[in-house]
Amino acid sequence: MSPFVHKLCTDQIRRYELVAFITHYGGGADSGHYIAYCRNELNGHWYEFDDAMVSRVEVAEVLSKEAYVLFYQKKGDAMSKVRDHVRSLLESGNKQRCKAVSRFHISREWLHRLSTFAEPGPITNFDFLCPHGLISPRRAKDLNSYYAEVPSAAWDYLHQEFGGGPVCSSLQYCVTCQNEFLRLQTKRNAELAAFKQLQKMERSPSVRWHHPPNLITRSWFSRWERFVLNHDEEPPPAIDNSSLLTRPAKEGGVVRLKQSGNYMTFTRDMWLFFVNVYGGGPEVFLVHDHQPTAEEVAKWDEERQRDLLNATEDDLQLNVTQLTLDNGDSDHDDFGDTHS
Template sequence: MYSFKISSHVSFPLEGLDLRPFLAKECTSQITTYDLLSVICHHGTAGSGHYIAYCQNVINGQWYEFDDQYVTEVHETLVQNAEAYVLFYRKSSEEAVRERQQVVSLAAMREPSLLRFYVSREWLNKFNTFAEPGPITNHTFLCSHGGIPPNKYHYIDDLVVILPQNVWEHLYNRFGGGPAVNHLYVCSICQVEIEALAKRRRIEIDTFIKLNKAFQAEESPSVIYCISMQWFREWEAFVKGKDNGESSRGRTRGDLGLPVRGASPLPAGPGSGCSSLLPSPFPGDSVAQITAFS
């Protein structure tokens, strides 16, 4: 198959690219202009060549050429006349720039405060780079109970940034969201749930192993039930802790396709897509064999 590179020059603006005419009618964004941030260029043919990039330092506005390990300061006219392969734009907003400058000024005031607040590092990165960061979202490091999930506490410093009270109040009044967090603690409710889930896994796998041994020792079982092979694999992942506790957590036996009281037995065999089940000492319950048909 023959291919060739199109080398026609495409003009593009460095600033003020207005995309409002191309937005969907239901778009609610108030900012529709974009400024160029980076350009990827390709030198060579369709079959081979070399890539370089031009990137702007948003702090001083200077453009740089990145060519492997070499970085060179260049004039913006060189960028504008480049044979662009990929263009990267970001929303431009003078209001967002002023907002960031105001936050920096507030932080520099170092007003005495009895409180300090924690904000999501992920959201703060949006504030520093997005024209429209949206409401503060501290749920990236909080659980539904308002504490720190036990599995996140050991790296919580990577998830939060400490802000003085005056900065937090300014951001909260401007963007809303939250919730406000001025104390970090491991959630005891989540800890209890984790321990209960671990206990449930141990009980289920121990019961399975015990009943399966009894089933294997039985010469001619009177009744064998079937369950979905897909569910059996989900359950196996659950008891081994490989599914984050989501596959079987909170479901009932009826939801999972296990035989319930009064259910009719189904034949199991190679190609049936079922796992064999053995009768359980608990009425209406069944437990899958380790050996399953696929």
């Protein structure tokens, strides 16, 4: 595979074996039927996976197929010796279990790489440990599924061969990371609740906005969304909307919205909410002529304040009723349909 390996790739092993491929019958990528062919690593036979039907096929038949996607696995001879040695260390360690043999914790994901990869790389115990080498709060719930115990002889051998770490012979909770985890969880919940409240006010406005919609880059909003939905550990950085605007030709020149900008629209309340929490800028409006000046924005703010003061009790009452009725749907985590 050497001719196809990226020139910056430092991996030593360049030999790959075909382990599976997919064939496609019928016209177009959106329709037709897909069948997978996979080689069983234990017995070396090829099998056809056609929906729920699995059958053994001869190599000659496999070679006659037209492949659509091919799966190769990197192959090195060195790893089978390593695996055999580790197996024997684990077995002898298990025999000594009753004796006082110290045991070490090791990432299950890395062990999986050890048993399948030609080059597993260094041990990655941060899969379940925090930066202080203690239990990561994100893994605390199903901790057992993230690590395995190995006898000290196996750990010493693996650590020497592959490096990485950190060494972990006892599991303790980390107060620092647990506090930070709880702080971020509270932040997520508070921001999500506040945003949903602003969304409801947008859907049933008591008083219309004078401002054109505010814009935020889609990439920033996606990062915030991933954070509050707990897909990302870290909150997003400060907002950076500069990619949405053209550069002025000269100092103090006109700044316009780019035609190709990838953004989402928000009410000004939402924009102020985000910028108060995360900072950044600049404030960008959905206006294709020049962007509004600070004076224009201040004038819209004044007009809105006046409308809010003049709004009848009924207008505002209606709004509050709708908010209360809407409360039931707070489980919906999809914001995407309301802005684009």
